Amino acid sequence: MTESKPVSLTPQSWLSRLSLNGWTALVIIIAALIATPILFVVSSLFTNAQAVWQHLAATVLADYIINSLWLMFGVGAGVLIMGVSTAWLVTLCRFWGCSWFEWLLLLPLSAPAYLLAYTYTNMLDYYGPVQITLRQWFGWSSVNDYWFPDIRSLWGAIIMLILVLYPYVYLLARTAFLEQSICTLEASRSLGCSPWQSFFKVALPLARPAIMAGLALALMETLNDFGTVQYFGVNTFTTGIYSTWFGLGERQAAAQLAAFLMLFIVGLIAIELWSRRQARYYQTSSPQLHLPRYQLKSWRAIIAWLVCFFPFFLGFFAPAIYLVHLVMANAADALANNFWQLASHSLIVAVISAIAALLFALIMAYGQRLKNNLFMKISIRIAALGYAIPGSVIAVGILIPVGHLDNAIANFVQDTFNLKIGLLISGTILALIYAYLVRFLPVAFGAVESSLGKIKPSLDDAARSLGSTPSKILVKVHTPLITGGMLTAIMLVFVDVMKELPATLVIRPFNFDTLAIRVYQYASDERLPEAAAPALAIVLVGMIPVIFLSWQLAKSRRMN
Template identity: 65%
Template sequence: MFDNIKKFNRLNWNAWTVFVVAIASLISAPVIFVLSSIFSDTAEIWSHLASTVLPRYLLNSFILMVGVGCGVSVIGVGAAWLITMCRFPGSRLFEWAMLLPLAAPAYILAYTYTELLEFYGPIQTWLREIFGWTSVNDYWFPEIRSIGGAIALLTLTLYPYVYLLTRVAFLEQSTCTLEASRSLGANPWGSFFTIALPLARPAIITGLALALMETLNDFGTVQYFGVDTFTTGIYRTWFGMGERVAAAQLAAVLLLFILWLILLELWSRRQAKYYQTTSQQQHLQQFHLTRMRKLGAFIACLLPVFLGFLLPAGLLLQMTIAESGASFRGRFWDYASHSLTLAAITAVLAVAIALIMAYGVRINRNLGMRVSTRIAAMGYAVPGSVIAVGILIPIGTVDNAIDSFMRSMFGISTGLLFSGTITALVFAYLVRFMAVAFGAVESSLVKIQPSLDDASRSLGYSPTKTLIKVHVPMMWGGLLTGAMLTFVDVMKELPATMVIRPFNFDTLAVRVYNLAADERLTEAAGPALAIVLVGIIPVILLSLRIAKSRQS
């Protein structure tokens, strides 16, 4: 019995385990707080929300999820199949070009397309000049500021999640399996629906879940288009009504939506098993298309790239050049420095914490370690608005308790020490994007052979020295990748920044949102273009990885 206790203490409660569990507890605390707020007693406020706005939040969020889910599935899966299995002009180019919309957040597309498609925009103005129309009563034009417009723009920016994972699944499918289907008389469509699509189902569901999580996280697009969803409702309840607990309960409902998506992805594979009988020993034999089908495949792949990146980026560039004074005057460089500072601090901290957690699991692969790291990395599935609520309320309580104590003991008012500070904002970013850094660091660390650890220990190096002297120099690529991806995500983050940012400490994302809300889209072009240019960095990394995998 005593031997078992000693073994438990040695394997599960050494210094690394305790430290990793402490980090996981700290990072997961905001999510746990939001879930616990469901049991708070706010019956009167909640009944008011339930009878007025909650049904609208539920309905709009559901419509967005269905619309975006259908859109990203059709574009992502279709493009992945065409590029992987069909030969047509530009197919090699589209392998990485399909990822370009990842660089442009949906809220930037919303501002850009509004400038392009509104009544006084160039398209409607041109149509009125051509056909002699004088008012909106003379013709019909789709309203961009609507739930349909939000679905279209979110689809254009989120389909790469499905495309990337589905294409990898198609590439990994056995050549023999597809050739067998052809030998049995299956045409390309038959092979797709009966063989390739069922085998790629886990990847498709995973990409779809990621896209829907980002849909529920969106704030800038739906707020600008006047579509009431949970994210806008949380912001309005917090700042408009001043009801923090009610906002936390709305956040809890939104979090339940996210958990439902995660469970749905797991449930979809509960009994299904997908195996390849042979590995891919040769390149997949691509289908030869007729001339018209080649043209159709080219247009089908070009449209998402053109509408999701090339057109909005070109418009932003044109507006920035035409109105460079308006785009970069005022405090533009202050906002840029704020964004860069926050992104750099978060990237360094995230990679450092991810390295500690990943190495802790490497040297002590017990259940507590594995569960703790997964809990710490679950924040990426949680919307920024939910994390903001889960951070500000507990921090506000701590600030008030410290202030009361200092007043009673020393007659000194400390004010707000943590609320509305850079510290709180960086902590929110860490909770939100820890999974990004952890994934890059862990994937790099597992490539290092365990025999190097044994050799280092035999030379008298401690685990910490082994990490610093042996592993870190071999992991620079993974560490830089994790830092860069985290950096870009922080630059684009809007919901958490809107709620937590210190007073008079706007970032580029907040600046773009404020200018667009004031209908000053020309001035917003410069900051928006800067965010898009920074967002191209991970696209370049993914493109290089795709090219390298194709050559190997």
């Protein structure tokens, strides 16, 4: 009996088995760049910052945990109720104005929560238009004559976040309702279910995965928020990270707080996955037929109209009109104070970040199309983590390794050439753009991947048979076909960068303020008239992808 000799695997044979080609290597490099800040934050758990932690535990750590949990609970409940109810009404009910509300309900996405916080505080303050009007109507002369709720509180932060984050649930829930089978809903009606029973027993369970995905996005944005909770004096992990870093000067403790915040994100994802477990959701017939709409009349139509009107009115229309009023009433001050310089700063970082994110997303999506191997799958998963990580965490994770790298380079140059070069990356626009890429690359990747996935593989085979290389196929064949997805990717990243506050506040170069930073500074100093123009500019820019998204939804529905 002869024994077979073990086959020795050379490095070349290992690479061939793992299909490690140039595209896979590029994707791995991108994933490594994205993962580096996250790994540094996680590694901070193993450093010793016991003295600072004891101080935090004795003073504010309990507030960070309790306030963050209350924010998640309040915002989660609010966006579920508001997003699902409005999605159901505009999709499967017919009442006056429902076709307008289909896209009006998306407009609050264009305004970050901190803008609503600044605007509503100014409107509802003692010297704001609301309380002034109430005193004129009822003859009140001082605060001793009446009671008015203080919006600068935990419940105020919850309401502000609900008003701007419910569109995440609304959008995905409405898409899920549109894709549901007409036969399934008609079967429930034939079995004696009322519209409400069909909603709770059939439509809602089928739309559950999409609703939970929207809820997860809303909760991640809640944990990422800094401007709203800081302005309202609510201590959360994001405010704690900033104050620990800049107030106490403790980088390691700030990194450990950031790692603790990441546990909340991981917990959200784990709970959602566990809740689904082995459940599967399938449609048994084509969703191409139009779903029957329930005609609402009399008081039912009025209630449906009000349910859809108030989220749009409170989340977009009222604050936008007030900002326009402030800009027009204080035009000289609003457009002064380096407004155009701030706009150019925001434009520069947004354009560079959007283009870089598009290039990285193209490499990742096309590399996955060419070689969907183990390395590729793991790398894509890692690169997609950034959007789930709050901007303050990413900022901490970037500043620490970049600072070490800058110090190492400066020491080497000084020891070798006796030259002092200072810091090359820290405190520069490169570090800021790096943070934006880590945070928003998944947004660009999702848009590019969805467009690229619609191209049949046979087109690649035909191009290869004519002698084209993968690079030429991407440039000459795929790129013209996915122009819409590429524009969507650029537009989404551009707007997200314009609105981003926590990462910009921590990493921005000295004397390099953006529109978001200036709004935060002016609002913190109670100078909302000067902040109105930058705030309105952010809202107007944010409306671009929202209007485009609304048009795409309307177009897809007409095609069906």
